[in-house]
Amino acid sequence: METLRLGLAGFGTVGSGLAQILHENREIILARTGRDIAITTVLVRDLSKKRAVQTGPETRFTANADDLLGPDVDVVVELMGGVDAARSLITRALDAGKHVVTANKHLLALHGPELSALAARKGLGLFYEASVAGGIPIVQTLREGLGANRIERLTGILNGTANYILSEMTTSHLDFATALKQAQDLGYAEADPTLDIEGFDTAHKLVVLIRLAYGRDFPLAKLPVRGITQVTGQDIEFAREFGYRIKLLAQAREVDGRIEAKVEPTLVKHTFLLARVGGNYNAVRVEGNAVGPIMLHGQGAGSLPTGSAVMADIMALCRGLAAPCASFDNTGFGNRPLPEADILPASEGVAMHYFRFTVSDRPGVLAAIAKTMAEHEISIAQAVQKGDQQAADVPIVFLTHCARASAVAKTIRAIDAMPFALRPTVHFPIL
Incomplete structure (x- = not known):
């Protein structure tokens, strides 16, 4: 039986969780994939550091990233975080013909299309289940x-x-x-x-x-x-x-x-x-x-939940490699280059809204705020004012019907400029 050999970049929280899952659930993983999976190489910063989770005798620790690109590694698992060093490692791994699994959402947010395109050209898998929401398979x-x-x-x-x-x-x-x-x-x-x-x-x-x-x-x-x-x-x-x-x-x-x-x-x-x-x-x-x-x-983070997501990607790679003609759809859209989105400007968004105004406690303030909101075509759904005889200011809260974000911004600017406004308006949308 052929072994799928993993090279881990990083052995912190997630790497340790992955190693623990691989050790404790080896039988079920083997039953589902038909392949043994072993961690052969681990890239770390400090070789002298004691590890909370022990790996098998087949694992060697190294401080040299080049060791992940050798013939004894089939899949590079990037768990080091950051952007520049991780991008360089993943690019080199794909160029060297290695499949890649990563949990690096920041890197993918910035450079995901570029890395997916490289993986597609090489016919390799770039998997990233663990990059979003930890153990949730979204x-x-x-x-x-x-x-x-x-x-x-x-x-x-x-x-x-x-x-x-x-x-x-x-x-x-x-x-x-x-x-x-x-x-x-x-x-x-x-x-x-x-x-x-x-x-x-x-x-x-x-x-x-x-x-x-x-x-x-x-x-x-x-x-x-x-x-x-x-x-x-x-x-x-x-x-x-x-x-x-x-x-x-x-x-x-x-x-x-x-x-x-x-x-x-x-x-x-x-x-x-x-x-x-x-x-x-x-x-x-x-x-x-x-x-x-x-x-x-x-659970959106943690050693075992995130390690579970990484392991799911590795197992998906195993199944793909077992197909007669291995093919990996890294984008979900046939590996086609994704066009840039036609973006709805934030100012055109429509939602219900929550406003909290902190104002002087004097007559006419509530009416002035309501008048300003009406002038900007914002309809009030609910309102509450809580006065305090000992306080110089009072909070007034409005919940509105659906309004355009541009109208909300104009309303806030107008009310914050009024002499009775004591602090900047607090505003949140309502789902």
Whole structure:
């Protein structure tokens, strides 16, 4: 029986999880693929570091990337992260005739089409299930399971750190800083959490999913992104009073042939399943014109969940190699070069909205705000004002019917310029 030989670039959290799964589930993996799978080479920075997970005697550790490109490696598994070094390694691996499995969403968001094109020219597999939502099989679902559907909408909670913070602010009434510190103490957030809390990690994943869902490339630089740092406990409580929860959502949909996509905190009705996704979990809701709405929910990170996704890609490669004429559809669209998306400008997006104005407590303010909103054709659905005789300012909250984003922006600029406005308007869309 021929062995499929793996060369791992990186042996941190995910690499260790992969090794553990391969050891503990070897029999079921063999039964499903018909091939033995072994880690023969592991690229690490520090050869003297002790490893929490032991590998077999056939594994050698190296600090030289060239060792992954030798004849004793069939598949290069890139788990090192970053962009430049990972891009160079994957390019060299494909040029050397090696299949590639990667969990690198940032790299794929920036250079996915280029690497997919190279893999197609070489007749090789470039697999990336673990790049989005950890153990949730969303890549394979879009590429294969829903391949006969026109995807009407894709909505996801794709970052466990941000979701944990918002969940703790909602259920435990923590402020943002305390919830972030707690996430860091538990290992859910990095020492520098910028990519997570500013929405960039979610954006990387959304770009990858848009390609699979719509067969078009939505450049990362053109994706509107807003993180969760503006979300306060006050907004969470107001949202709760109206029957909503605040979640950091990745959203994409097709509007008259154009793609509308964004990442931002959004109010979600408390009865929706997405509103109930708590802690560091991820979820993706997909609406297909044939299948209707489906939702996948699970752990979006971690050693074993992400290692499971990497292992699924390796097993898919095994099955492809067993075919009489091995062929790998890396994009889900026959490896054709994906055209750039015709993008719906963010200003033309239409949604319901949440506004919180912080204003002086004096007569006529509520009427002036309502008049300004009406002038910009924004219809009010609900409103609440909570005064405090001891406070110099009061919050006024409006929920609106559907309004165009350009009208929302003009309204905010107009109201923020009024003499009674004490702080910048806080605004979030409503799903």
